[in-house]
Amino acid sequence: MNDKFYELPPEKQQRILNAAMEVFGLNEYKRASTDLIAVKAGVSKGLLFYYFYNKKELYLFLFHYVADIMRKQIVNQKFQKITDFYELLAYSAVEKAKILEKNPYILEFAVKAFYSDKEDVSEDLKKMTTDQIKNVYAEYFAHLDLSKFKEDANPMYVYKMLVWMADGYMHDMKMNGKPVETDVLMKEFNTWMRMLKKLTYKEEYQDENHRD
C-alpha cells in the first residue's frame, strides 16, 4: 500500500477504515464492493485505489490493522498487573468499549475475517486463525488469581457469560439506532459483574471493591 495514507488527517484515515470494515464486515469478500466502500467513506474510488493498490491489499491491510488492535489490547502492561478476575474484566471491558467507539464495525469484520472460508484471500491468513484466537484465552487468564473462586464455579464460564451479555447489550443498542455510550455500558456491566461475583467468589472475597 501507499505509505502516504498515514499522512492523511487521522479522521479521514479512520473514515476510510471504518467504511471498509463495515462493507467487508457485512458482506463476504467477493461481494464486498469497493464502490460502496468509497461512497461510505465519502471519497472517490480513484483515491481508494491510490492508497491501496487493489481490493485484496485493502483487505489484508484491514486484517492486520484489526489483529494489531487485538494484540495491543492484550499485551498491554496494565493488563498484566491485574490479578483479580473481575477487575481484569472491568478493565478490559472499558478498553473494548473505547475500541468499539472508534471502530464501530471491527467486531463484524473480525468475525467474518477469522471465521469464514477466506477462499478468496491469500493463504497466509489461514495460519492466524482459530488456534491463535484460542490462545488469547490462555494469555488472558494467565496472570489471574483464580483461587478466589468457589470450588464449583468455572471462571471461563463466567467470562463467557459476561462477554455474551456485553455483546448482546451492544447489539441491542445498535439495533435501536442508539450509540453505545461507554459509561452507560459500564454501569450495566458492573451490575452484572457484581451479581456474578456474589455467586461465584468465596465469601471472604465478595466485598472487595474495584479500583477505578
Add this chain to the structure above:
Amino acid sequence: MNDKFYELPPEKQQRILNAAMEVFGLNEYKRASTDLIAVKAGVSKGLLFYYFYNKKELYLFLFHYVADIMRKQIVNQKFQKITDFYELLAYSAVEKAKILEKNPYILEFAVKAFYSDKEDVSEDLKKMTTDQIKNVYAEYFAHLDLSKFKEDANPMYVYKMLVWMADGYMHDMKMNGKPVETDVLMKEFNTWMRMLKKLTYKEEYQDENHRD
C-alpha cells in the same frame, strides 16, 4: 407464488427456504443472489423461479414465513397458561431451539429483514417493524406473575440477560462448527436460570421446581 411448492417433499421445501434465508440473511436484499440460493438449495435456478416467480416474491414469502413462525411461537396455548417467569423462559427456550434446528438462518434473516432499510422491498413491510416487535415483549410478559420477584429486581432485565447468553452460546457453537444440540443448550440454560432465580426471586419462591 406457485402453490405447487407446498406439494414438494417437505425436506426439499425446507432446503430451499433455508438456502434462501441463508443468502438473504447474510447479504442485503440487492446483493443476495438467486444463483447462490439455487446452488445452496441444490436446485436449478429455473426451478426456483418456477415456484417463486421473481426475487421479490421469494423474499416476501420468506418474510411472512418467518413472521408466522414467530407469531405461532407466542400465540401458542401452552404458552398462555404458564405464569412463572422462569418456567416460561425455559419453555420458550426449548421452542426457540427447535425452530433454530429446523431453520438455521432464521435469526440472521429476521435481523436483516426487520432492522434494515428495506429500500428495495415493498412498502407493506414497513408497517410490520420495530413497533410490532416491541409489542411482542408486552404479550410475552402479559400472563406472568411478577410478584415473585424481589422489589429491586427487573424482570425485563433478567429476560434480556438470558436471551443474550443463549444467543451468545449458540453463536459460539456455530463459530466452532458444532451444531447446537437442544438438550445441551437446555442444560446450560437451566444453570443460568437457576443462578438468576436465586438472585432475583423472593426467598420463598426460589426453590420451586420447574416441571418438564
Add this chain to the structure above:
DNA sequence: TCTTAGATTGACCGTCCTGGTCAATCCCTT
C-alpha cells in the same frame, strides 16, 4: 500572481454476475 507537484475526482473499460426466460429433457403415471 504564477508554477508545480501531489491529492483527488469520476467517466470509462472489459469482464463477470445479475434476475429472469424458455426450449429441451427428465420422470412418473397411466
Add this chain to the structure above:
DNA sequence: AAGGGATTGACCAGGACGGTCAATCTAAGA
C-alpha cells in the same frame, strides 16, 4: 408409449464489478 408436469441449464440484456487514468483541484513556494 404417450402425456404432462417437474426440472434443467444455456442463454439474454443489463448492471455492477475491480481497476485505470487523463483531467482537475489544492496549497505551498517563488
